[in-house]
Amino acid sequence: MSPKKLRHADPGGAAHPPRMLLVHPGTLPVTAYERLAAELTGVVLDVVDLSADRAYAHAGLDPRTPDPTLEDLADSVARRAASGGAVALLAGWSFGGLVAAVAAERTAPGTPLLLLDTVAPVSDVGAARDEVPRWFADYLGWRAGKPLPPPAGASWAGGLDELYEPALAAGALPPDTSRGGFRMLSRAYTAGLERNFRIAGAARAPRPVRAHLVKPGQGLVPKAPANGWEEFSDDLRVVDCSGDHYSMLTDTASVTTIAAEAMRLAGRE
Amino acid sequence: MQHRNAPEIQRWLVEKIAVRAEMKPADVKTDQYFDEFELDSTEALVLAGELEEWLGFEIPPTALWYYPTIEQLAEHxxxxxAAR
Structure with missing residues (x-):
């Protein structure tokens, strides 16, 4: 795995700020965290990009590629944590939060944990699939820089084709993008989600401690107050923010909320 | 299915990447890695899908990782x- 840093921390330097090690599962570019990195004071953001891990990336693109386990991914993150300066908190966006939670449990119990719209491992994958058209619309909306309404009638099985014309009209993709190109994108999006469902479903659920969940109003599962984590954590603090699953990483107000939580957890408020 | 040869496929890729990367086709180096054209992962997937559509058969999206230059991908x- 080749982690990508937005800022660099000098290993072990007492005069240097602690690290916020954040696990990113791909889909959005790592540059999505630039605003968050700029908002943090006294904490350096260090992003581990799971999509740079060939085993993880290819398991979402090629059904012949075996899935890595959640423990494999968590151990890679833990190795990264051990190789740099002090880690003040572990964090993860989306599926990355699940990996961060397992990394904390396996190697750094008691390290504060910040989950950014991470959903607890749930058995009801069917219900999650019903949300996919909205999630994909939110993803395309993030690329366009403006909300893209989910189409009525689009379905997981339907290939999300109904979003093709709205996505081009909104500027989410270049105007000459063909239907075939769009179809590959929607296929990869759903296959990546399926990979994450499989990996999460095959693992024992972590039981986070000292964990905060930042949850956008229009996030992955708006109706679940703690994204299902109440079953696995006794002391989870839920903090609301604006936006959806994707825009939460770049909207000014939600980034301010995330940065404040990170600094609070790192003891830098 | 269209029976394309390697030079045709290479020309198609050069033209597509030139448009996406806002370059002149003559400036697109066929031995340069795809990720050096500053295509993000979404744009790379779209390119793979459009290639698949143009050829008329499925291309695994991982092909861009295993054959990471225009030359290598076109040959593959x-x-x-030819095998079809």
Missing amino acids: VAEEV
Whole structure:
């Protein structure tokens, strides 16, 4: 795995700020965290990009590629944590939060944990699939820089084709993008989600401690107050923010909320 | 399915990447890695889908990782075409 840093921390330097090690599962570019990195004071953001891990990336693109386990991914993150300066908190966006939670449990119990719209491992994958058209619309909306309404009638099985014309009209993709190109994108999006469902479903659920969940109003599962984590954590603090699953990483107000939580957890408020 | 050869596939890729990367086709180096054209992962997937559509058969999206330059991908795809 080749982690990508937005800022660099000098290993072990007492005069240097602690690290916020954040696990990113791909889909959005790592540059999505630039605003968050700029908002943090006294904490350096260090992003581990799971999509740079060939085993993880290819398991979402090629059904012949075996899935890595959640423990494999968590151990890679833990190795990264051990190789740099002090880690003040572990964090993860989306599926990355699940990996961060397992990394904390396996190697750094008691390290504060910040989950950014991470959903607890749930058995009801069917219900999650019903949300996919909205999630994909939110993803395309993030690329366009403006909300893209989910189409009525689009379905997981339907290939999300109904979003093709709205996505081009909104500027989410270049105007000459063909239907075939769009179809590959929607296929990869759903296959990546399926990979994450499989990996999460095959693992024992972590039981986070000292964990905060930042949850956008229009996030992955708006109706679940703690994204299902109440079953696995006794002391989870839920903090609301604006936006959806994707825009939460770049909207000014939600980034301010995330940065404040990170600094609070790192003891830098 | 269209029976394309490696030079045709290479020309198609050069033209597509030139448009996406806002370059002149003559400036697109065929031995340069795809990720050096500053295509993000979404744009790379779209490119793979459009290639698949143009050829008329499925291309695994991982092909861009295993054959990471225009030359290598065109050669590989031409072999796939010939084998069909």
